[in-house]
Amino acid sequence: MPDIRKRSGTKGVVYQVRYEDKSSATGYSYKSFPLRKEAQAFIENLSTVKQLNRQIKSLDAAVDTWLNICESEGRDGRKPVSRAVIKLYTQRARIIKAYDWGKALQEITKPDVVAFRSWLLNQYSRDQSRKVLSSLHSVLLEMISRGHIGHDPAMGVRIQSETTPIEIPSQEEVRTILRAADALATSRHSQVREAWKRYRPMIYLAVASGMRPQEYVALPRRDVLSNGIRVSQAMDRSGKIGSPKSRAGHRTIDVGQEVIQMILDFTGDEGSPDNLVFGTRTGKPMQLVPFRASAWNPLMKEAGLMVPNADTSEAQPKYTPYALRHFFASSLLMKNCDIKYVQSQMGHARAGLTLDTYGHLISVKDDARSATTRGLVGELLSA
Template sequence: MNLVARSVPFGDLQLKNIRGSHLEAWVKQMHVDGLAPRTIANRFTAVRTIFRAAVRDRRIPTDPTVDVSRPPKKPTSREQQVEVPTPEAVAELLSATEPRMRAYIGVCAFAGLRLGEASALNIDAIDFLKRTLRVERQVQYKPKFGAEVKDPKHASKREVYIADELAEMLARHIKEHGAAPSGWLFHNGADRPLPPSTVDSWWQRTVKAAGTAGLHIHGLRHFYASGLIAAGCDVVTVQRALGHAKPSLTLDVYSHLWPTAEDRTRKASSAMLRDVLGHGADSVRTEGVN
């Protein structure tokens, strides 16, 4: 609730002086700032709860949130849900961010980690010899308890095969910035992994500096998934890399990124045609010599 209170631009106004227009402007600004639809909806619901309680207690006569359009928790289409940044945008983010968080972007964009999984990354989860990264924990925010380290989502425990370049980026991070005494790679200085509120503040500064305002950090995970798909990885490979419980979930989110049956048929036919014509050309050249 403290995070929500800090995010409202009308926090210095008395409840009776807050109008629907204040709330509309706040919701629009959150969209501009790149917050996820679910985050916007949750913050709006928290504020609406305060106004409803104030009406019940007769501190204000009406609830100003009534006529405000409630933001959807999910985008209305798959294309809207899957916001894939360009390689140029990811490069700008890496360049614009503070050095100690460059590897954070790296594990999200090139290993597909969720925000909570990246925050809970521990040095013992990295095997530099095998070039693997184990996802074993996540940082999760609970209203009553704050940030907690917990097991990741169902079926999300996984081993991710990482590129040599990402392994080098992580090794450089450890050499230059170290790790917390308990091994956390991204920590708050008190031997605790970064809480979601700190990551959110850093991300907003970074996208603004990179000129990519509006991009949500989850877009880096989509960037990773789209790269695997573009490289020809099948749905089960992508599912396991992302830690989805079922291939159907992966298809539900990313099916529009895979080539269609028509695309695959044309590509296969084209390969066969080139192969046949290639042999034909060799035959023609041989016949000419004889």
Template sequence: MTDSAFATDAFIQAQIAAWMRELGSVKRLAPKTLEAYGRDVGQFMSFLSGHMGGAITLQSLKELRAADIRSFMAQRREESLGSRSLARVLSSLKNFFGFLERENILATEAFNAIRTPKIPKSLPKALTVVEAKQTITRVDEMEEEPWIAARDMAVISLCYGAGLRIAEALALTKGDLEAEVLRVTGKGGKIRMVPLIAPVRQSIETYLTLSPYKLWDDDPLFRGKKGGVLSPRIIQLRMQQLRSALGLPPSATPHALRHSFATHLLGKGGDLRAIQELLGHASLSTTQIYTAVDTERLMESYAKAHPRG
């Protein structure tokens, strides 16, 4: 039951359900993103119900004012919601009301006066080249079972050596492996081809050789101890062990290896557009954050090494 179930009439409930179906089947949002969008709109409708004194109807939404939206956002901030989450909430609401407008149900100007909360820029935490290499090579010290050690090394190698998200690595099937490249299904179901460098390819082949499970092309590439689909939690725990063994900061996560992949490529003169393609970023502006990371590292090295630093 959503937060909006008792806060809206049947017609608005039906529109929310139709909007959610569109997000899932047409826009192909990830399940967690879909859940967050639905929760945001549900909480907004619950707020409006109390704010306006009754179940929300189409007429209620036609009377929506910018002040109502600001009151809701202020309440969410009082509940300790950060700027990034508030920005997502506003995006969810705009998306839903945009759907209503496309369906010729309702058009409102209320959101035009609402500014998106400013989100402080946070640079991704990348490991050094030495730390990244150690993270991969020390995996076998954490696990006595050879095939499991090989599996975890292969997954971690894909995060650093191919820039994959952990979810992308664990969603791979055996059929996604080709001679020199890997077929990766990213966010929104978008497929990209990622080159496999020799060490990463070798780590996968070693795992496949040692794995006790026979895999067909449509089978998940990485299997759990009992043969099921490998959980991301297992790799996160493995990284936790490696952090402890290597004295790495808490920011050294599987996703940090993806950041390291991009940062190190850029540091070696990699083309920003090519890195965008490899990472599967829809916008170049998302990839450009790594130029800031590289510049920051350059300035740190400069300050340490220069006589006047």
């Protein structure tokens, strides 16, 4: 029976697996891994390799099977993905299949996946490579669950995401944005005033909830609660409304009564609970591109938050609508809300994602705490 032994040497700690091997002179062979979970996965693979279902023999066939499962029945008990997501997955599948793997699905090892990662990074952007590698990992996990392979050779093979600095409006800038929304809603031009009956509560809601734009344009009346906003659906890339992309996207956000009342005043008493709060006159969802052109850009201009484009020097909004989501998260963190609460309100699948995006704000807050702590004795003496 195979076992795991922890070994320490000049190169650090490794986990050595001893397993039966009739081809060896001693009857045993050894294999070392940097992580215990990798050693354990190797042992599990040894016990299942003889029982594998080898009906799917190539990675190309595995990728096609995975795509079909995602589209027809959904992976791991989830709902089938949308057409827009399938389109993205299909593009990634083409990239995976374009690589010359040179061996059967069951023979692919971790070094093969590492070589594939190097090929990706030399052919595509870092962000695209990371997404393709993630899809490969998903393919292999599906093959494990269906008995075609015994372990995941992509385990531990990752591409770190690029940390693009986010721009967060200041409190004063957000006040200016809200005042601009108020001004547009009371414009002397009837068409502007009429349009901003809808846009004004949208902007206030974005500030108060941190909702993604694709979530608040898909908000149904039934999800406006007495003490907050429930997120049960969102708009996908194709402009259609369906479930949020992840389970974490389903959430209830604590929203102040003044914004809830603003939404209720706009919707009135008539209409079905399934009607969209911010739908068009025909009841269809507002699309994001027209929203930016007809609402967001005029709002930024009214607020005086336009900057020159680096390439054309033409004036453009200083922020995107997503900046209000960043403002919401930063406000919670600066008010000492714990990271798990911020994660739940933002709809992040992992607290690590929240930390990766907004962790720099926590360090700023920690600096303020440190200054307060160091000043305790000084305050006592001065008193």
